[in-house]
Amino acid sequence: TVPAVADIFSADDLAVARELREQALAGDGGYEIVADLTTRIGPRLAGSEADPRAVAWAERLLTEMGFDRVWLEPATFPTWHRNLERAQITEPVAFDMVTLALGFSPATPAGGLEGEVVMFDDLAALEAAEPAEVKGRIVFIRNRMRAARDGSGYGPAVQARSIGARVAASKGGLALMIRSIGTSSNRFAHTGTQRFDADTRALPAVAISNPDADRLERLIAMGEPVRAEIEVDAEFIEAYTSHNVIAEITGSKYPEQIVALGAHLDSWDVGTGALDDGAGIAIVTEAGRLILDLEQRPDRSIQIIYFAAEEIGLWGGRAWAEANADNFHNIQVGAESDFGAGPIYEIAARVSDQAWPVIKAIQAELAPLGIELGDRRASGGPDFIPAAPYGMAAIDLRQDGLHYFDYHHTENDTLDKINPEELAQNAAAYAVLAWLSAQSPIDFGSGETLLDEEAARAAE
Amino acid sequence: TVPAVADIFSADDLAVARELREQALAGDGGYEIVADLTTRIGPRLAGSEADPRAVAWAERLLTEMGFDRVWLEPATFPTWHRNLERAQITEPVAFDMVTLALGFSPATPAGGLEGEVVMFDDLAALEAAEPAEVKGRIVFIRNRMRAARDGSGYGPAVQARSIGARVAASKGGLALMIRSIGTSSNRFAHTGTQRFDADTRALPAVAISNPDADRLERLIAMGEPVRAEIEVDAEFIEAYTSHNVIAEITGSKYPEQIVALGAHLDSWDVGTGALDDGAGIAIVTEAGRLILDLEQRPDRSIQIIYFAAEEIGLWGGRAWAEANADNFHNIQVGAESDFGAGPIYEIAARVSDQAWPVIKAIQAELAPLGIELGDRRASGGPDFIPAAPYGMAAIDLRQDGLHYFDYHHTENDTLDKINPEELAQNAAAYAVLAWLSAQSPIDFGSGETLLDEEAARAAE
Ligand SMILES: [Zn+2]
Ligand SMILES: [Zn+2]
Ligand SMILES: [Zn+2]
Ligand SMILES: [Zn+2]
Numbered sequence: 001t002v003p004a005v006a007d008i009f010s011a012d013d014l015a016v017a018r019e020l021r022e023q024a025l026a027g028d029g030g031y032e033i034v035a036d037l038t039t040r041i042g043p044r045l046a047g048s049e050a051d052p053r054a055v056a057w058a059e060r061l062l063t064e065m066g067f068d069r070v071w072l073e074p075a076t077f078p079t080w081h082r083n084l085e086r087a088q089i090t091e092p093v094a095f096d097m098v099t100l101a102l103g104f105s106p107a108t109p110a111g112g113l114e115g116e117v118v119m120f121d122d123l124a125a126l127e128a129a130e131p132a133e134v135k136g137r138i139v140f141i142r143n144r145m146r147a148a149r150d151g152s153g154y155g156p157a158v159q160a161r162s163i164g165a166r167v168a169a170s171k172g173g174l175a176l177m178i179r180s181i182g183t184s185s186n187r188f189a190h191t192g193t194q195r196f197d198a199d200t201r202a203l204p205a206v207a208i209s210n211p212d213a214d215r216l217e218r219l220i221a222m223g224e225p226v227r228a229e230i231e232v233d234a235e236f237i238e239a240y241t242s243h244n245v246i247a248e249i250t251g252s253k254y255p256e257q258i259v260a261l262g263a264h265l266d267s268w269d270v271g272t273g274a275l276d277d278g279a280g281i282a283i284v285t286e287a288g289r290l291i292l293d294l295e296q297r298p299d300r301s302i303q304i305i306y307f308a309a310e311e312i313g314l315w316g317g318r319a320w321a322e323a324n325a326d327n328f329h330n331i332q333v334g335a336e337s338d339f340g341a342g343p344i345y346e347i348a349a350r351v352s353d354q355a356w357p358v359i360k361a362i363q364a365e366l367a368p369l370g371i372e373l374g375d376r377r378a379s380g381g382p383d384f385i386p387a388a389p390y391g392m393a394a395i396d397l398r399q400d401g402l403h404y405f406d407y408h409h410t411e412n413d414t415l416d417k418i419n420p421e422e423l424a425q426n427a428a429a430y431a432v433l434a435w436l437s438a439q440s441p442i443d444f445g446s447g448e449t450l451l452d453e454e455a456a457r458a459a460e
Numbered sequence: 461t462v463p464a465v466a467d468i469f470s471a472d473d474l475a476v477a478r479e480l481r482e483q484a485l486a487g488d489g490g491y492e493i494v495a496d497l498t499t500r501i502g503p504r505l506a507g508s509e510a511d512p513r514a515v516a517w518a519e520r521l522l523t524e525m526g527f528d529r530v531w532l533e534p535a536t537f538p539t540w541h542r543n544l545e546r547a548q549i550t551e552p553v554a555f556d557m558v559t560l561a562l563g564f565s566p567a568t569p570a571g572g573l574e575g576e577v578v579m580f581d582d583l584a585a586l587e588a589a590e591p592a593e594v595k596g597r598i599v600f601i602r603n604r605m606r607a608a609r610d611g612s613g614y615g616p617a618v619q620a621r622s623i624g625a626r627v628a629a630s631k632g633g634l635a636l637m638i639r640s641i642g643t644s645s646n647r648f649a650h651t652g653t654q655r656f657d658a659d660t661r662a663l664p665a666v667a668i669s670n671p672d673a674d675r676l677e678r679l680i681a682m683g684e685p686v687r688a689e690i691e692v693d694a695e696f697i698e699a700y701t702s703h704n705v706i707a708e709i710t711g712s713k714y715p716e717q718i719v720a721l722g723a724h725l726d727s728w729d730v731g732t733g734a735l736d737d738g739a740g741i742a743i744v745t746e747a748g749r750l751i752l753d754l755e756q757r758p759d760r761s762i763q764i765i766y767f768a769a770e771e772i773g774l775w776g777g778r779a780w781a782e783a784n785a786d787n788f789h790n791i792q793v794g795a796e797s798d799f800g801a802g803p804i805y806e807i808a809a810r811v812s813d814q815a816w817p818v819i820k821a822i823q824a825e826l827a828p829l830g831i832e833l834g835d836r837r838a839s840g841g842p843d844f845i846p847a848a849p850y851g852m853a854a855i856d857l858r859q860d861g862l863h864y865f866d867y868h869h870t871e872n873d874t875l876d877k878i879n880p881e882e883l884a885q886n887a888a889a890y891a892v893l894a895w896l897s898a899q900s901p902i903d904f905g906s907g908e909t910l911l912d913e914e915a916a917r918a919a920e
Pocket of ligand 3: 770
């Protein structure tokens with residue numbers, strides 16, 4: 001039988017949770033950590049020269065902070081880097097556009113390629129097009145991302161980026177050019193990966209800034225044929241090995257049981273990866289530091305995981321899930337911070353029926369931070385998606401992302417976009433979450449329990 | 461004797477003014493004009509390949525609109541264009557900064573120059589520095605522009621750009637690097653001209669984006685020596701001849717008397733010159749169009765002047781003032797729109813004592829647009845500054861510029877930053893102003909009258 005929500009945690013554990021919350025709010029949320037990361041390391045694309053510098057920075061930081069254990073875990077992946085990209089309209093008037101190649105775009109011939117531009121409203125329109133409309137042309141997809149607190153406009157719009165090039169290739173297109181998948185009208189292009197497989201590299205693919213897309217649309221509306229020139233130089237790297245960096249606060253009663261807080265250390269190669277995901281690094285590290293500074297160790301172990309190579313395909317998360325394939329009964333719960341630095345407004349969780357009251361009890365301690373109880377659908381964040389098939393229990397602390405996609409994956413993702421007070425609210429929530437999850441008298445159900453319950457629910 | 465304010469204009473003239481105001485508010489403020497200019501022509505630096513295209517576009521537009529006369533007036537000036545610029549920190553960590561060369565910057569040696577960075581709080585601190593601090597170093601001025609509705613933060617901050625390079629040169633500096641003179645934390649560099657003379661070209665000069673300046677400051681604060689590499693390739697052009705484009709609504713009673721509305725046609729070579737000064741072009745053209753569409757011609761002539769080469773030194777304004785040197789008794793009043801597309805909140809005027817009640821009477825018709833009465837200091841706008849020594853009467857319709865310097869002189873000055881409703885408020889104000897100025901029974905005092913009054917006031 002499940003205890004009443006109010007009785008789940010001991011008075012002592014609740015007192016510590018409240019102390020952690022207040023301490024976090026009085027601090028900077030780890031702002032100095034993300035300031036240091038973005039100043040000393042800057043952009044850190046997986047497999048770039050900055051990748052090992054970032055890993056070394058992280059290992060040193062976590063070691064100096066005094067975690068009980070700090071170690072590296074390898075992750076091997078294909079990667080890519082850009083040398084140059086340009087996109088220009090050549091007819092009926094000539095102009096340069098602000099552009100970025102999309103991840104895994106192949107190079108064009110040196111000097112670029114040139115062709116007529118054919119515009120589609122969205123990926124579905126391209127999918128419905130006759131090959132004759134596309135063949136030999138530069139495909140321009142103009143779909144606009146909708147801004148929303150929960151970021152729900154991203155999924156529909158990003159399809160054009162994820163698979164636009166392969167759809168265009170299948171109809172004989174020359175290259176893909178998309179309106180940036182972002183919510184700002186600032187003149188930055190938005191990069192990001194394409195869904196990776198052998199086909200992905202078939203067609204050069206770029207995003208143009210939203211003001212440039214506006215101008216292109218107006219030009220097309222004038223009715224004369226519009227021609228463009230695109231040049232990309234980029235390199236595909238078959239295999240690179242980077243590392244997840246993991247720091248542990250070892251549990252005093254159940255050291256083998258893990259509460260996993262995550263963020264990803266890599267970033268895109270433009271901007272300095274401040275919001276994505278330096279902020280997450282700061283938040284979970286600050287949460288860990290506060291718990292580390294307690295006079296007591298938690299019952300369970302708490303791990304802070306800096307994932308490698310999230311941006312180009314969740315490779316650090318995949319490696320971690322595979323490494324823990326036989327251990328998910330011990331991974332109590334995972335939660336990653338990877339949605340910028342906006343305040344958290346909701347806690348959602350994928351946990352067993354028995355553990356749902358624990359989430360309610362945790363939410364009661366998050367309520368003073370303005371955090372409400374959400375639903376029972378949670379991924380835990382992108383790097384825990386590869387753990388989903390193993391039935392890992394996952395918690396989402398949902399952040400206000402209304403402006404996240406104004407900056408995400410652009411040159412403009414820099415430290416000044418982070419508000420230390422909002423960062424502190426995040427750190428407070430993660431500290432409370434981690435501490436109470438480590439003290440919970442009830443298991444979260446990771447592994448067979450959760451998979452069995454979900455299978456039973458699906459069969460009903 | 462001066463009539464009471466309420467009696468200055470006839471009931472018929474006031475009825476027309478109100479009709480113009482309502483018609484303007486029902487329109488788009490000339491949005492389609494600036495949309496066309498920024499789409500078809502784009503950036504149009506004085507003396508660039510786009511300069512004659514812009515002049516031809518303007519002449520055709522104004523002719524097709526049916527102005528009574530449209531003509532070109534030559535303006536010859538020195539100019540400059542950029543080929544490339546880069547600024548990188550090389551020690552203690554390497555990173556690329558978003559940068560733009562400042563107008564008239566000379567080229568560095570091919571491959572760039574490299575040196576230690578020395579930081580100054582502002583131009584005054586550089587002026588106070590010992591040459592030994594500066595010699596052989598790259599001078600970085602970190603002053604931050606303050607945002608204000610009236611743009612009053614620009615003047616103090618822009619000194620670093622205007623003469624920073626010559627001050628640095630006088631102390632043996634290697635190059636000048638300034639924090640961008642702008643109010644946004646978006647990662648754009650802000651270009652603009654340096655005060656032009658032979659010395660201006662002594663030292664390569666660039667602006668770096670504000671987030672990059674932040675990072676550089678943090679790096680310097682860490683205490684290790686910071687080194688940078690700067691490369692500029694740019695060309696100085698001794699003399700180029702462009703043209704002011706002028707359109708006239710010829711007055712029915714006093715055709716030789718001119719009410720002059722201005723805006724500048726040129727722009728910087730980044731962005732598309734939408735706010736600076738495509739918006740002004742739209743506003744004054746729309747005001748002219750509305751008056752042109754009346755069944756009657758105004759008593760005085762109204763001229764719409766698109767000035768050439770404002771950005772690099774007010775050259776179109778200078779040429780216009782010189783061409784009118786013997787005619788300022790006929791230039792009733794000048795007013796230029798060159799502060800973006802924000803709403804107008806105030807009318808200020810430099811007019812004779814006798815004409816000040818006319819300004820009050822005009823303000824009464826602008827009040828429904830939210831426009832208050834300002835002071836008696838007005839320049840008429842940058843391109844009318846060269847007319848000031850001739851005693852030209854001038855009116856400022858002051859716009860809310862709180863966000864103007866978020867975009868000004870950056871790649872981000874694009875059409876999407878313009879709100880057609882705010883543009884329409886501007887066009888309404890200019891239409892009312894031009895019409896009533898053309899119908900005023902009282903002269904504005906341009907020339908000897910104004911100069912004599914001002915001299916007498918100064919002698920008191
Ligand atoms: Zn991320
Ligand atoms: Zn990302
Ligand atoms: Zn201007
Ligand atoms: Zn300007």
